[in-house]
Amino acid sequence: MQMYDLPDRKGHFGPYGGVFVAETLIHALDELRDAYDSLRHDRAFVAEYEYELKHYVGRPSPVYFAKRLTEKCAGAQIWLKREDLNHTGAHKINNTVGQALVARHMGKKRIIAETGAGQHGVASATVAARYGMQCVVYMGSEDVQRQAPNVYRMKLLGATVVPVESGSKTLKDALNEAMRDWVTNVEDTFYIIGTVAGPHPYPMMVRDFNSVVGRELLVQMPEAIGKQPDAVLACVGGGSNAMGAFYPYIPHKQVRLIGVEAGGLGLHTGKHAATLCAGKPGVLHGNRTYLMQDDNGQIIETHSISAGLDYPGVGPEHAWLKDTGRAEYVAVTDDEALDAFHALCRLEGIIPALESSHAVAHAMKMAASMSTDQVLLVNLSGRGDKDMNTVARHSGLSL
Amino acid sequence: MSRIPAVFKRLHGAGRKALIPFFTAGDPDKGSTVPILHALVRAGADIIELGVPFSDPMADGPVIQRSSERALRNGTTLRDCLGFVAEFRATDTITPVVLMGYANPIEAMGYDAFADSAAASGVDGVLVVDYPPEESAELHDKLKSRGMDSIFLLSPTSVDERMDDVARLASGYVYYVSLKGVTGSASLDLDDVKSRIPRIRAHVNLPIGVGFGIRDAQTAHVIAGVSDAVVIGSRLVQEIESSQPGQAAGNLERLVSEIRRAMDSPA
Numbered sequence: 001m002q003m004y005d006l007p008d009r010k011g012h013f014g015p016y017g018g019v020f021v022a023e024t025l026i027h028a029l030d031e032l033r034d035a036y037d038s039l040r041h042d043r044a045f046v047a048e049y050e051y052e053l054k055h056y057v058g059r060p061s062p063v064y065f066a067k068r069l070t071e072k073c074a075g076a077q078i079w080l081k082r083e084d085l086n087h088t089g090a091h092k093i094n095n096t097v098g099q100a101l102v103a104r105h106m107g108k109k110r111i112i113a114e115t116g117a118g119q120h121g122v123a124s125a126t127v128a129a130r131y132g133m134q135c136v137v138y139m140g141s142e143d144v145q146r147q148a149p150n151v152y153r154m155k156l157l158g159a160t161v162v163p164v165e166s167g168s169k170t171l172k173d174a175l176n177e178a179m180r181d182w183v184t185n186v187e188d189t190f191y192i193i194g195t196v197a198g199p200h201p202y203p204m205m206v207r208d209f210n211s212v213v214g215r216e217l218l219v220q221m222p223e224a225i226g227k228q229p230d231a232v233l234a235c236v237g238g239g240s241n242a243m244g245a246f247y248p249y250i251p252h253k254q255v256r257l258i259g260v261e262a263g264g265l266g267l268h269t270g271k272h273a274a275t276l277c278a279g280k281p282g283v284l285h286g287n288r289t290y291l292m293q294d295d296n297g298q299i300i301e302t303h304s305i306s307a308g309l310d311y312p313g314v315g316p317e318h319a320w321l322k323d324t325g326r327a328e329y330v331a332v333t334d335d336e337a338l339d340a341f342h343a344l345c346r347l348e349g350i351i352p353a354l355e356s357s358h359a360v361a362h363a364m365k366m367a368a369s370m371s372t373d374q375v376l377l378v379n380l381s382g383r384g385d386k387d388m389n390t391v392a393r394h395s396g397l398s399l
Numbered sequence: 400m401s402r403i404p405a406v407f408k409r410l411h412g413a414g415r416k417a418l419i420p421f422f423t424a425g426d427p428d429k430g431s432t433v434p435i436l437h438a439l440v441r442a443g444a445d446i447i448e449l450g451v452p453f454s455d456p457m458a459d460g461p462v463i464q465r466s467s468e469r470a471l472r473n474g475t476t477l478r479d480c481l482g483f484v485a486e487f488r489a490t491d492t493i494t495p496v497v498l499m500g501y502a503n504p505i506e507a508m509g510y511d512a513f514a515d516s517a518a519a520s521g522v523d524g525v526l527v528v529d530y531p532p533e534e535s536a537e538l539h540d541k542l543k544s545r546g547m548d549s550i551f552l553l554s555p556t557s558v559d560e561r562m563d564d565v566a567r568l569a570s571g572y573v574y575y576v577s578l579k580g581v582t583g584s585a586s587l588d589l590d591d592v593k594s595r596i597p598r599i600r601a602h603v604n605l606p607i608g609v610g611f612g613i614r615d616a617q618t619a620h621v622i623a624g625v626s627d628a629v630v631i632g633s634r635l636v637q638e639i640e641s642s643q644p645g646q647a648a649g650n651l652e653r654l655v656s657e658i659r660r661a662m663d664s665p666a
């Protein structure tokens with residue numbers, strides 16, 4: 001069997017990935033690549049990271065059998081990887097702890113981040129407080145509105161939140177603005193990218209830091225059920241929680257890997273963020289990958305009920321996994337995600353993030369046509385406290 | 400064949416420096432682009448950088464971002480930009496035009512289709528902000544084989560090795576980004592520019608243009624004293640933004656003439 005050892009030295013996953021940035025950032029990316037290359041093989045660094053994951057993040061996160069949800073679907077068993085129980089309430093902190101430690105080793109005192117749902121912003125503000133760094137978070141002004149509780153959390157943690165008014169005023173524009181900040185302050189600033197996108201080495205580094213999720217699963221699932229699951233499911237915005245769960249499973253060919261994208265109002269409406277299902281390859285934010293774009297190569301506005309999935313690109317490794325067929329990608333609509341959200345609340349006493357609800361929704365669909373000895377593992381990437389306002393509004397309430 | 404080398408040769412012989420204005424195609428409207436190109440030539444432009452609008456101009460400050468947004472609202476596409484150059488060429492066959500923009504519109508059109516169409520339209524050079532040399536050799540080969548130049552950026556953060564990488568692919572001129580930051584940011588550091596240029600010359604055997612942060616005739620004059628070309632963008636785009644409808648070309652002509660005079664005046 002051929003070993004999976006991507007990306008290559010220049011950050012390519014087949015035709016995807018790479019370093020597509022303006023000249024000013026090339027040197028900073030070279031430095032980061034070299035620093036990360038040596039740190040990831042450095043025992044003391046790895047030990048420090050693992051200590052933080054255990055004592056600060058609260059890892060390992062448990063796997064949990066969603067018994068009543070399973071009974072309702074009357075088919076395959078649905079298990080949840082409880083990333084929602086992490087400190088700050090999502091998988092994002094696995095990555096921000098890692099990158100903040102890299103930043104510290106590189107002597108950077110100021111960190112910047114982009115955020116959509118605000119989870120990555122909160123996770124960045126959190127580690128900045130923990131390690132005594134200055135933190136600036138860029139957030140589309142539309143997302144500032146729909147994720148108000150997280151904006152306040154970031155401020156409590158001492159971060160400065162900068163609303164971004166350009167373009168579509170969402171995650172992609174926040175990323176543009178963070179890149180502009182980085183170009184300007186490249187000497188003293190470390191840019192903590194929140195997903196497996198951006199120029200090399202980010203897609204690889206963010207994957208590596210999140211793959212603690214998949215590594216735990218490889219051990220936890222056989223302990224729990226005596227075997228690996230039949231499929232691992234995860235929602236895909238930029239793709240970091242999915243990549244973290246998938247990566248250690250790539251050589252386990254009998255385990256299906258299923259990424260669930262935001263189908264918004266339905267793929268036929270054009271109002272969605274299902275980049276791998278409906279996009280075309282191109283170049284954005286430093287890498288070549290699938291993009292939501294028009295015939296002229298302009299990036300188009302996406303729609304999703306969940307701010308964290310509302311992104312017109314996707315990590316380049318997912319593009320590669322799609323083309324090679326190792327992973328499958330599907331889309332789930334806003335309404336289906338909301339139904340799954342409510343089901344998990346009522347049947348399991350777990351309020352999931354709207355992002356994660358997409359993966360739950362697809363698992364519910366799949367389970368119904370599978371047998372009771374089959375197992376679906378859903379990466380429950382985060383909890384839904386931040387989504388109270390959005391969900392209430394959809395139920396015709398205001399809080 | 401690219402008209403760029405001949406321009407630098409002629410200017411060098413006359414002891415003058417190149418003036419390279421930049422503006423975004425389709426701003427304030429599609430009908431203005433060709434008249435602005437001609438107005439810039441009348442004002443003394445030696446080469447023109449024509450910006451191709453993109454939805455996510457990561458390397459640009461607010462002024463050029465807004466110009467991109469206006470151009471896109473007007474429906475300006477890469478194909479339109481090629482059309483503008485072809486129309487300009489109907490009456491101006493000597494002033495080089497460089498298309499400046501981002502990778503994705505070119506990715507969407509396809510390298511061959513783009514290179515063919517750019518050559519047929521009379522484009523002389525192409526500068527793609529987010530195509531560094533190591534990711535764009537294929538496109539630049541196609542441009543070269545059709546007689547066009549590949550313009551690359553160098554920055555204050557470019558190390559010596561990097562300059563060699565750029566020199567291997569670059570032709571026409573190299574564009575030294577005179578500050579860390581996006582277009583239109585604060586003013587440039589003159590001393591830094593003065594000390595960098597000889598270092599770049601040691602690695603790159605091409606004319607050196609300097610841009611980003613040049614906002615007035617006086618700075619243009621000083622930069623012309625140490626470089627081969629002066630690139631002015633955000634200041635001109637700002638002028639377009641603040642012009643009354645129909646006045647942009649005339650206002651730019653006045654502004655660029657003033658910069659031209661300052662550049663040509665003795666030290």
Ligand SMILES: Cc1ncc(COP(=O)(O)O)c(C=O)c1O
Nearest residue numbers: 119237238239240241308355382
């Ligand atoms: C809980 C949660 N899940 C998923 C995502 C989507 O990001 P990714 O696809 O990188 O995991 C986000 C992003 O904000 C999130 O907050």
